[in-house]
Amino acid sequence: MLNLMGKNDKQDLIIEAALAVFREKGYANTRMADIAKRAGVSYGLVYHYFGSKDVLFDVIVDTWWSSAHAMLDAQKSPGVDFEQKLINIIRFFLDTYANNPDLITIFVTEVSRSSVYHTPKGLANFQKTFKHFEDIMGDGQKSGFLRKDIGTHYLTYIFLGAIEAFISVMVLGKEPMSAERERRAINSINQVFLNGARVKA
Amino acid sequence: MLNLMGKNDKQDLIIEAALAVFREKGYANTRMADIAKRAGVSYGLVYHYFGSKDVLFDVIVDTWWSSAHAMLDAQKSPGVDFEQKLINIIRFFLDTYANNPDLITIFVTEVSRSSVYHTPKGLANFQKTFKHFEDIMGDGQKSGFLRKDIGTHYLTYIFLGAIEAFISVMVLGKEPMSAERERRAINSINQVFLNGARVKA
Amino acid sequence: MLNLMGKNDKQDLIIEAALAVFREKGYANTRMADIAKRAGVSYGLVYHYFGSKDVLFDVIVDTWWSSAHAMLDAQKSPGVDFEQKLINIIRFFLDTYANNPDLITIFVTEVSRSSVYHTPKGLANFQKTFKHFEDIMGDGQKSGFLRKDIGTHYLTYIFLGAIEAFISVMVLGKEPMSAERERRAINSINQVFLNGARVKA
Amino acid sequence: MLNLMGKNDKQDLIIEAALAVFREKGYANTRMADIAKRAGVSYGLVYHYFGSKDVLFDVIVDTWWSSAHAMLDAQKSPGVDFEQKLINIIRFFLDTYANNPDLITIFVTEVSRSSVYHTPKGLANFQKTFKHFEDIMGDGQKSGFLRKDIGTHYLTYIFLGAIEAFISVMVLGKEPMSAERERRAINSINQVFLNGARVKA
DNA sequence: CATGAATGAGGGTTCATTCAT
DNA sequence: CATGAATGAACCCTCATTCAT
Numbered sequence: 065m066l067n068l069m070g071k072n073d074k075q076d077l078i079i080e081a082a083l084a085v086f087r088e089k090g091y092a093n094t095r096m097a098d099i100a101k102r103a104g105v106s107y108g109l110v111y112h113y114f115g116s117k118d119v120l121f122d123v124i125v126d127t128w129w130s131s132a133h134a135m136l137d138a139q140k141s142p143g144v145d146f147e148q149k150l151i152n153i154i155r156f157f158l159d160t161y162a163n164n165p166d167l168i169t170i171f172v173t174e175v176s177r178s179s180v181y182h183t184p185k186g187l188a189n190f191q192k193t194f195k196h197f198e199d200i201m202g203d204g205q206k207s208g209f210l211r212k213d214i215g216t217h218y219l220t221y222i223f224l225g226a227i228e229a230f231i232s233v234m235v236l237g238k239e240p241m242s243a244e245r246e247r248r249a250i251n252s253i254n255q256v257f258l259n260g261a262r263v264k265a
Numbered sequence: 266m267l268n269l270m271g272k273n274d275k276q277d278l279i280i281e282a283a284l285a286v287f288r289e290k291g292y293a294n295t296r297m298a299d300i301a302k303r304a305g306v307s308y309g310l311v312y313h314y315f316g317s318k319d320v321l322f323d324v325i326v327d328t329w330w331s332s333a334h335a336m337l338d339a340q341k342s343p344g345v346d347f348e349q350k351l352i353n354i355i356r357f358f359l360d361t362y363a364n365n366p367d368l369i370t371i372f373v374t375e376v377s378r379s380s381v382y383h384t385p386k387g388l389a390n391f392q393k394t395f396k397h398f399e400d401i402m403g404d405g406q407k408s409g410f411l412r413k414d415i416g417t418h419y420l421t422y423i424f425l426g427a428i429e430a431f432i433s434v435m436v437l438g439k440e441p442m443s444a445e446r447e448r449r450a451i452n453s454i455n456q457v458f459l460n461g462a463r464v465k466a
Numbered sequence: 467m468l469n470l471m472g473k474n475d476k477q478d479l480i481i482e483a484a485l486a487v488f489r490e491k492g493y494a495n496t497r498m499a500d501i502a503k504r505a506g507v508s509y510g511l512v513y514h515y516f517g518s519k520d521v522l523f524d525v526i527v528d529t530w531w532s533s534a535h536a537m538l539d540a541q542k543s544p545g546v547d548f549e550q551k552l553i554n555i556i557r558f559f560l561d562t563y564a565n566n567p568d569l570i571t572i573f574v575t576e577v578s579r580s581s582v583y584h585t586p587k588g589l590a591n592f593q594k595t596f597k598h599f600e601d602i603m604g605d606g607q608k609s610g611f612l613r614k615d616i617g618t619h620y621l622t623y624i625f626l627g628a629i630e631a632f633i634s635v636m637v638l639g640k641e642p643m644s645a646e647r648e649r650r651a652i653n654s655i656n657q658v659f660l661n662g663a664r665v666k667a
Numbered sequence: 668m669l670n671l672m673g674k675n676d677k678q679d680l681i682i683e684a685a686l687a688v689f690r691e692k693g694y695a696n697t698r699m700a701d702i703a704k705r706a707g708v709s710y711g712l713v714y715h716y717f718g719s720k721d722v723l724f725d726v727i728v729d730t731w732w733s734s735a736h737a738m739l740d741a742q743k744s745p746g747v748d749f750e751q752k753l754i755n756i757i758r759f760f761l762d763t764y765a766n767n768p769d770l771i772t773i774f775v776t777e778v779s780r781s782s783v784y785h786t787p788k789g790l791a792n793f794q795k796t797f798k799h800f801e802d803i804m805g806d807g808q809k810s811g812f813l814r815k816d817i818g819t820h821y822l823t824y825i826f827l828g829a830i831e832a833f834i835s836v837m838v839l840g841k842e843p844m845s846a847e848r849e850r851r852a853i854n855s856i857n858q859v860f861l862n863g864a865r866v867k868a
Numbered sequence: 869c870a871t872g873a874a875t876g877a878g879g880g881t882t883c884a885t886t887c888a889t
Numbered sequence: 890c891a892t893g894a895a896t897g898a899a900c901c902c903t904c905a906t907t908c909a910t
Contacts, residue, residue, distance in 0.1 A: 074869085090383050092293040096905065106871045108908085122910065173382040180437050181374040182291050190437060210462050217434075218453035219462055222423065225430030229422040234383050236391060252419035260461030261411050261420055275894080297880065307896045312881065314894095476890085479829030492785055494695040498884065508892045510887085519884065554789075575784040580841050583776040584693050592839060612864050620855035623832040624825065634768055638783050638793060654821035656679055662863030663813050677873080710873045714902065716873095808900065 075113050075156050077103040081167040081233055082120055113176045128171050136196035146209045154250050157227050162241040172235045197224050226253045276314050278304040283321050284367040290321055292375050300368050329372050330390045337397035347410045360430050361434055363442040373436045398425050427454045479505040485568040493523060493576050530573050531591045538598035544568050548611045556652050559629050563636055564643040566628050574637045599626050628655045686769040694724055694777050726729050731774050732792045740801035749812045757853050761829050764786050765784040765844040766839055773839045785789050829856045
């Protein structure tokens with residue numbers, strides 16, 4: 065399933081082992097020896113390929129940010145219906161949770177807050193993502209779809225926050241994903257974000 | 266400003282120093298020596314009062330959870346207008362950010378994801394909080410204020426997610442809080458959550 | 467029962483607590499705080515009276531050596547029957563075990579080997595005791611009671627070794643003492659030491 | 668001289684250094700840094716091989732108990748003359764003293780009392796040894812060589828006590844061993860144990 | 869490529885001791 | 890006499906990283 069480096073060799077074994085161990089124990093409690101053992105290689109080899117624990121973690125984290133940025137870039141084409149864009153974005157996160165739970169768990173538990181706060185690179189990636197969202201919200205306002213009396217910042221808080229909260233609860237509760245759950249999540253987030261939670265008069 | 270223990274003695278100095286250092290460096294990179302030095306006390310005194318780094322951190326984290334649980338409990342009284350409850354909740358987070366930025370920063374960067382995922386106690390606290398939110402949303406549905414076609418889980422994702430996203434962005438960007446910003450945040454989150462982001466027909 | 471210092475006050479409470487804790491945990495694993503807590507006093511007071519952990523331990527150990535030296539001195543009077551001397555000596559150890567098990571346990575487990583080997587004072591006390599035994603054996607040879615073809619060193623090894631082995635087994639096995647057991651022990655040690663273990667022709 | 672692990676590598680260097688340092692300073696006052704320095708290896712290598720100070724000590728102590736148990740097992744063959752068994756046992760201790768004084772010194776000063784009293788493993792080893800001695804004494808009684816009116820417990824106290832006292836005095840006095848001294852020790856212990864110290868009528 | 873022995877700086881923790889009250 | 894808050898040197902252990910083979 066996963067083949068981050070393009071070569072199905074020891075490097076991939078190490079990456080996959082690292083994903084599993086980082087998810088289970090968190091960055092601070094992960095030992096390079098754990099990763100090597102899980103990958104079935106000597107731990108000299110981990111250094112041969114990745115140089116340091118930090119670099120290995122970065123490789124994984126970059127995988128995440130790259131895919132997120134790519135997905136958000138893809139939503140910039142003006143031809144797509146706005147509501148469909150929102151659905152695409154939600155679906156991207158849910159699919160990642162379904163297909164690569166280790167990766168998104170690491171993102172949620174190790175990167176989304178701590179690493180973003182404590183490293184310049186993390187902050188830059190976060191801000192880039194946030195900017196993507198704001199741009200999309202700005203487009204929605206320009207096209208007359210979204211209300212203009214709420215700043216794009218706030219629209220992003222609500223929409224991104226909802227997705228993140230959903231994913232986080234799945235991760236924190238280690239809940240499995242299903243097609244039905246995915247359908248309902250997309251619909252609910254979309255419904256409330258666009259139409260509000262209040263009963264209409 | 267802060268006086269968690271009710272006595273303005275060495276224990277408080279240590280707690281305040283710990284808040285500052287944990288926020289600056291994160292749990293993993295915090296040295297007990299840093300805390301002692303910042304508090305202006307000897308190395309051993311931190312252990313005299315708190316026993317271990319872990320316990321010291323827990324004391325701080327418990328402060329947060331306790332105040333959050335207390336605030337949410339207070340919203341359970343049926344006499345209060347539902348929309349006012351939402352505003353109270355949003356305001357609690359914003360006020361904490363304004364008055365105790367170290368505490369909420371530690372919560373956002375060290376506790377809200379990582380600790381919740383990796384410790385049973387963290388998970389329990391999170392689930393208790395989530396349950397509080399769901400109960401409130403359930404009350405809103407029963408009273409006819411909120412739509413019933415969206416589950417309380419999803420309503421919570423949207424509302425809690427929005428608040429958390431807002432606070433997180435403030436924390437991550439180290440942005441200052443102001444009365445005007447607070448007013449606008451409350452209004453925006455409330456508006457979109459209740460009425461939706463879509464332009465009305 | 468025990469009143470080592472002659473005053474039944476805090477000092478005695480501390481000594482008694484120290485006896486109990488040193489026996490339970492051994493010197494290395496005994497905390498001054500444990501002793502203070504067991505005695506029901508603040509641990510500043512332990513220092514007030516005894517100055518240091520080392521001194522406190524020494525006070526206890528000296529109690530032992532003093533009583534042992536005094537008993538052995540008392541056996542020097544020429545008027546006493548030699549076999550009775552041996553019995554007196556054996557009985558002294560057994561009675562101490564019965565009346566002050568903490569003290570003799572500390573002697574066996576903490577002093578008799580380790581402290582004797584590692585401290586000059588311990589060695590001096592041991593050598594003084596050994597000399598006492600040798601003198602007694604020498605007297606036994608001079609009076610024509612003991613064989614002269616075995617050096618007093620070796621006679622001491624056998625006799626002292628037997629007593630020590632008996633006491634140690636009691637201590638190590640935490641076995642209770644009884645009058646019957648005491649009678650048999652005295653008789654057996656005496657019998658074998660004087661007449662040998664071999665079946666007579 | 669000593670090669671406990673069968674490979675003359677770093678592990679052996681560490682074991683040999685540990686023997687020397689544990690003997691000189693005792694367990695409590697031994698620093699892992701001392702052992703590493705004495706062995707001429709880095710600090711971490713001691714942990715690489717032995718995991719902890721405790722384990723390192725245990726490895727050494729197990730060496731002792733194993734050899735003692737093996738020797739005692741070897742005396743169970745019925746074909747050997749009983750008096751020769753006693754001599755073999757005495758000689759084993761004296762030879763160990765001559766060939767591996769560090770090991771037996773550690774046993775006498777750190778293990779024989781304190782560790783036996785304070786650790787279950789130590790107690791079990793001691794009891795196994797004591798049982799060996801009792802069995803041998805029981806065989807001596809059955810074969811008609813030893814008197815039956817003295818329990819095997821007491822015969823063991825006398826015989827084992829004598830050996831231990833002899834070795835302990837050598838250790839505590841740091842006395843050198845010689846062939847002549849060994850011959851005399853064996854003869855004296857054997858003589859008194861079998862025939863008694865009393866002048867025959 | 870691959871191994872794992874070897875390194876050593878770093879950090880949490882302990883606990884005997886001091887001293888102001 | 891009595892207390893216990895305060896001190897800080899000492900030490901065990903961890904683990905990322907290096908490097909000879």
